[in-house]
Amino acid sequence: MSFGGPQWPQEPQQPGQQPFGQQPGQPGQEQYGQQHGPYEQQHGQQYGNQFGMGVPPGPQGPGGQPNPFPGAEAGPTPDWGALADASAAGRRRKRWLVIGGGVLAALVVGAIVATAVVNSNKGTGTAKNGTVTPTGSAAPSDSPTPGPTFSSVAPPPPPNPKDYISDEKKDKAPLSAEGLFPGKKLTMSGRAYKKGATSSTTDCASVTQGGLGAVLKKNGCDRVIRATYEKDGVAITVGVAVFPTEAAALKAKNQASGGIAPLAGAGVKDFCRATVCLRRANSIGRYAYFTQAGFTDGKKVTTSDKGVFQASDDLGTFAFNQIYARGKSQAAAAAAGAPQE
Numbered sequence: 001m002s003f004g005g006p007q008w009p010q011e012p013q014q015p016g017q018q019p020f021g022q023q024p025g026q027p028g029q030e031q032y033g034q035q036h037g038p039y040e041q042q043h044g045q046q047y048g049n050q051f052g053m054g055v056p057p058g059p060q061g062p063g064g065q066p067n068p069f070p071g072a073e074a075g076p077t078p079d080w081g082a083l084a085d086a087s088a089a090g091r092r093r094k095r096w097l098v099i100g101g102g103v104l105a106a107l108v109v110g111a112i113v114a115t116a117v118v119n120s121n122k123g124t125g126t127a128k129n130g131t132v133t134p135t136g137s138a139a140p141s142d143s144p145t146p147g148p149t150f151s152s153v154a155p156p157p158p159p160n161p162k163d164y165i166s167d168e169k170k171d172k173a174p175l176s177a178e179g180l181f182p183g184k185k186l187t188m189s190g191r192a193y194k195k196g197a198t199s200s201t202t203d204c205a206s207v208t209q210g211g212l213g214a215v216l217k218k219n220g221c222d223r224v225i226r227a228t229y230e231k232d233g234v235a236i237t238v239g240v241a242v243f244p245t246e247a248a249a250l251k252a253k254n255q256a257s258g259g260i261a262p263l264a265g266a267g268v269k270d271f272c273r274a275t276v277c278l279r280r281a282n283s284i285g286r287y288a289y290f291t292q293a294g295f296t297d298g299k300k301v302t303t304s305d306k307g308v309f310q311a312s313d314d315l316g317t318f319a320f321n322q323i324y325a326r327g328k329s330q331a332a333a334a335a336a337g338a339p340q341e
Helices: 037-051 080-120 212-218 246-255 306-335
Strands: 185-188 191-201 223-231 234-242 278-284 287-295
Touching (some): 246 278
16 A cells, blocks of 8 residues: 555565665665764664664654655654554455355355256156156155066976887988988997998898898888997997887887898998897887897807997997987977977
8 A cells, every 4th residue: 555655665674775665876865774963863773773774864754753755745654553454454355255255156056056956857757755756767666566477387398309209290300320320430438339331221021030020010110220330359230120109119129039130241241140149129219129249250149248248238228329319309499499300
């Protein structure tokens, strides 16, 4: 603030410093720290001791006070306490203005956010209890949630593979020697057998020995598929006879006499000719299967020839598994809704 002239220094000057707003040595101005006669002698020591600095000399103003600016009309002595109070009050007002402005800005931001939230909730349903339920949402949480429903009707059981190999009306999958006896060898429990010749015929009696041909014919045999395997001088022929029904196959097994004719070729020599061999018969579904096992050197089979019995068991088990696998594949296709071939 200005009081009738240039602004007073805000803080006392130290001895030897220049006064605020003055340049040393300019005409018409005095420098602090010079001697100025009786006034300096009478009052300089008092002000110098009080403020730690000299008092600028010059003509006296009203009341005997020194004129702070020589050549200018001196006014009344400033009230330093009032000036300090005014300055402090100004700082307080400025601080309150800053605080008030911050509070006002926070209130404005809060109002904007609240308005945005209200606008974003438009289009949603508000329940009577004040909760907001989004449009198209499910029922309120206090409503009972419906549990899963289950049909009281039990699902049908999966198809039984045996059903598809027991009746020719269902058993429609292709049937061939390669389909029943694939590859060039088979392995059962680590025992490998080399495959020899295979054959398929609808003249069932032509591939039999003894009375088996009459039995097959009487029970309505449709086809006989044969395959021969050999291991360590033991040869085995397995013959699968196909019938219209399971009952017919079961009768053929129970009535069997004689055996399936051995099938040589494809690296397997003649066997079971004019000698004793091991014959067996069994059935599953509408299939009856027969085995004949013996030595390729013509030796007779005895009860002590464990290798021949093992080979007969392995080939019988393999035939059973192949026929049952045929039923499983057709049952799986039926369960998946695939058309039968």
